[in-house]
Amino acid sequence: MSRSLLAIRGHSPEALEEMISLGQRIRWAAERGKAPFAPGPSKTIGLLFFENSTRTRVAFEQAASLLGHKVVSFASSGSSISKGESLKDTILTLKFARLEAMVIRHMASGAPTLAARHFEGPVVNAGDGQHEHPTQALGDAMTLLERKGKIAGLKIAIVGDVLHSRVARSNIWLLHALGAKVRLVGPRSLMPANTSLFPAEVFYDLRTGIAGCDAVMCLRLQRERMTDGILASIGEYAASYQINRSTLKAASPEAIVMHPGPMNRGVEIDDHAADGPQSAILSQVANGIFAKTAALAWSLGEEGRAAS
Amino acid sequence: MKILLRNGRILDPSQDIDTFGSVVIEDGQITEVGPEVNEEGADEAYECRGLWIAPGLVDLDCRLWEPGFTHRESIQSGTRAAAAGGFTTLCVQPNTSPALDAAALVSFLQEKASAPDAGGVFVAALGALTLGQEGQRLSNFSSLKKAGAVGVCDEGGPLQSAGLMSRAMSHCVQLDLPLLAHCEDLSLSSGGAMNEGAVSALLGLKGIPRTAEEALVWRNASLSQATGCPTVLQRVSTWGSVMAVRQFKEMGAPVSCTVLPQHFCFSEADMLEFDPSFKAFPPLRTPDDVALIQQAIGEGVIDVIASGHCPYAPYEVDVPFSEAPFGFPGLETTLAATLTHLTQKGILSPLETIRRLSTSPAELLRLEAGTLKPEGTPLAQVVVIDPNLEWTFDASRSFSRGKSTPFHGARFSGKAVLTFVGAEIYRDPALPSSRYEGS
Numbered sequence: 049m050s051r052s053l054l055a056i057r058g059h060s061p062e063a064l065e066e067m068i069s070l071g072q073r074i075r076w077a078a079e080r081g082k083a084p085f086a087p088g089p090s091k092t093i094g095l096l097f098f099e100n101s102t103r104t105r106v107a108f109e110q111a112a113s114l115l116g117h118k119v120v121s122f123a124s125s126g127s128s129i130s131k132g133e134s135l136k137d138t139i140l141t142l143k144f145a146r147l148e149a150m151v152i153r154h155m156a157s158g159a160p161t162l163a164a165r166h167f168e169g170p171v172v173n174a175g176d177g178q179h180e181h182p183t184q185a186l187g188d189a190m191t192l193l194e195r196k197g198k199i200a201g202l203k204i205a206i207v208g209d210v211l212h213s214r215v216a217r218s219n220i221w222l223l224h225a226l227g228a229k230v231r232l233v234g235p236r237s238l239m240p241a242n243t244s245l246f247p248a249e250v251f252y253d254l255r256t257g258i259a260g261c262d263a264v265m266c267l268r269l270q271r272e273r274m275t276d277g278i279l280a281s282i283g284e285y286a287a288s289y290q291i292n293r294s295t296l297k298a299a300s301p302e303a304i305v306m307h308p309g310p311m312n313r314g315v316e317i318d319d320h321a322a323d324g325p326q327s328a329i330l331s332q333v334a335n336g337i338f339a340k341t342a343a344l345a346w347s348l349g350e351e352g353r354a355a356s
Numbered sequence: 357m358k359i360l361l362r363n364g365r366i367l368d369p370s371q372d373i374d375t376f377g378s379v380v381i382e383d384g385q386i387t388e389v390g391p392e393v394n395e396e397g398a399d400e401a402y403e404c405r406g407l408w409i410a411p412g413l414v415d416l417d418c419r420l421w422e423p424g425f426t427h428r429e430s431i432q433s434g435t436r437a438a439a440a441g442g443f444t445t446l447c448v449q450p451n452t453s454p455a456l457d458a459a460a461l462v463s464f465l466q467e468k469a470s471a472p473d474a475g476g477v478f479v480a481a482l483g484a485l486t487l488g489q490e491g492q493r494l495s496n497f498s499s500l501k502k503a504g505a506v507g508v509c510d511e512g513g514p515l516q517s518a519g520l521m522s523r524a525m526s527h528c529v530q531l532d533l534p535l536l537a538h539c540e541d542l543s544l545s546s547g548g549a550m551n552e553g554a555v556s557a558l559l560g561l562k563g564i565p566r567t568a569e570e571a572l573v574w575r576n577a578s579l580s581q582a583t584g585c586p587t588v589l590q591r592v593s594t595w596g597s598v599m600a601v602r603q604f605k606e607m608g609a610p611v612s613c614t615v616l617p618q619h620f621c622f623s624e625a626d627m628l629e630f631d632p633s634f635k636a637f638p639p640l641r642t643p644d645d646v647a648l649i650q651q652a653i654g655e656g657v658i659d660v661i662a663s664g665h666c667p668y669a670p671y672e673v674d675v676p677f678s679e680a681p682f683g684f685p686g687l688e689t690t691l692a693a694t695l696t697h698l699t700q701k702g703i704l705s706p707l708e709t710i711r712r713l714s715t716s717p718a719e720l721l722r723l724e725a726g727t728l729k730p731e732g733t734p735l736a737q738v739v740v741i742d743p744n745l746e747w748t749f750d751a752s753r754s755f756s757r758g759k760s761t762p763f764h765g766a767r768f769s770g771k772a773v774l775t776f777v778g779a780e781i782y783r784d785p786a787l788p789s790s791r792y793e794g795s
Contacts, residue, residue: 157678242557
């Protein structure tokens with residue numbers, strides 16, 4: 049069965065656990081030098097990146113290669129997209145190019161939903177605007193399981209620019225579905241005006257927000273937030289919300305520090321938090337690839353090929 | 357030619373008439389209204405038992421997109437959609453290309469709308485408040501009025517400067533010209549795609565806060581009171597705007613306001629799936645707003661229900677939500693949505709329904725419409741409504757070129773079945789003609 053992964057919200061805990069456990073099995077095999085998948089027919093997967101991203105695109109290329117599939121990449125520059133072609137027409141064109149699945153990153157929230165409507169085959173959302181980034185959250189869940197052994201019952205703080213973060217929007221739903229207590233921490237200007245539909249508690253003070261937490265997820269602060277008056281200055285933000293040696297003391301002593309990357313060292317995170325013993329950031333990078341592999345396999349209905 | 361509309365429920369808010377009887381249209385004019393009319397010599401007779409006979413509906417807020425955007429709509433297609441929806445007079449917004457900021461454009465529009473191949477409804481222009489809708493220099497209101505513009509409006513380029521709005525209102529008082537205000541603070545709304553709230557937070561879409569509307573409702577109402585300029589505040593959508601209008605009316609300000617069906621039929625809670633057909637301006641608000649908007653329509657704080665008709669070509673709408681344009685067609689669904697969501701629920705009486713859709717908009721813009729008085733209009737404008745007809749709206753079969761609307765597939769109860777401007781301009785094809793004919 050093929051199916052799309054457009055968002056975490058709306059998926060059952062069972063489906064999400066299935067993807068995560070698939071990712072864990074892929075990692076287990078890969079770490080032992082074994083083939084994570086039994087051989088199968090090679091397919092062609094389109095990677096449509098309407099927004100620049102080297103890390104995510106490379107991770108999906110690796111994921112496809114673990115599955116034994118070929119990728120065709122489309123970037124927004126140098127293609128018909130830069131000539132003013134609509135998203136719908138791009139998708140319709142690619143459908144006839146016999147792609148078996150499509151991975152899409154787009155600056156507009158909801159673009160993968162539109163893509164899925166016209167593509168008809170499985171679509172994996174690789175990040176859409178400020179909406180969701182489901183495969184990042186799946187990898188983060190694998191990291192939490194690796195480092196903490198479980199997710200149910202954990203207290204997890206997501207800290208920073210929640211308003212503009214698709215990573216936050218996927219993690220909130222995934223962590224909630226898996227039984228964690230989710231906290232959102234950040235200044236009011238970077239928090240949605242109304243969070244009543246999120247299964248999460250909101251804090252505007254960093255130390256209160258991360259107090260006793262088992263994991264602290266930092267979000268990337270984008271520098272363009274300074275220009276539109278949302279933040280007065282980088283320095284002021286860092287002074288109040290940076291995760292560092294001192295502020296981390298408010299969290300549980302065993303707390304892990306996470307960051308989806310790329311990091312602004314010295315802004316939302318300092319070297320101690322990023323590189324110290326509590327950091328799980330490199331593990332997130334590795335798990336990101338396995339989670340993307342699992343998401344592709346799940347979308348293509350190929351989970352049966354995975355090593356058990 | 358003598359047409360007889362026999363034995364219907366006659367609703368004429370301009371004379372507070374709600375009675376059973378007949379209407380006679382002779383040589384394009386209403387000549388008799390009442391329980392007993394002279395039926396002799398009728399060329400056509402329509403049996404209207406169980407139906408309403410009312411003045412044709414008057415729309416204060418629609419776009420026929422001429423000149424400049426005929427891929428979206430034309431005067432021909434839009435006026436046919438109007439006739440099918442029971443409208444007999446349309447006031448079109450000036451956000452065309454070029455904008456309706458000069459007398460020649462107003463004349464062009466009126467000429468084209470009265471051509472034989474058009475739908476037969478009256479089309480009046482709202483002139484652009486500023487040249488090119490750029491918000492900088494006021495248009496020449498007196499020449500717009502002489503050419504036939506029935507009001508001026510800042511649709512398409514909401515006036516940000518309070519000073520300029522104040523001067524525009526002074527000119528309108530001087531010229532006895534109504535002003536229609538699009539209440540939107542662009543510094544708050546810009547880049548937004550839907551109501552700022554719980555759902556925009558969920559979808560990661562930039563929100564349009566309610567204050568973007570309310571701040572300018574307050575400002576424009578206050579300027580209206582200060583200058584004495586009769587001002588129609590267009591498209592209120594929040595309970596805060598309703599409170600402002602209520603308060604300024606109580607203080608005696610010459611303000612009135614309109615509402616669109618989407619703001620009493622839908623809320624942001626209907627928008628969880630990135631469906632661009634729900635993208636409206638103002639954005640769909642919360643279920644609480646919908647409840648208070650309905651109440652305010654019932655109480656008469658909201659004077660007018662307008663169509664907000666704003667069709668787009670299919671390719672313009674089949675894009676990611678944030679890139680989709682605001683608005684959708686409304687001429688063929690406004691009456692049905694009102695009957696289904698307000699009248700059937702007892703929020704509006706039949707007479708008040710017609711008042712919101714016909715008599716009030718006509719009075720606010722001093723149009724010769726919205727009445728069944730003999731000689732009250734240059735040509736008889738009459739709509740026959742079946743208030744209980746159950747039907748499903750299929751946008752793909754609509755007269756409008758715009759096919760994307762949240763009302764697609766909606767079940768309605770109530771519909772315009774016959775529309776007259778002098779003569780019959782629309783008859784519902786699905787209905788057995790025998791029901792309406794035979795004398």
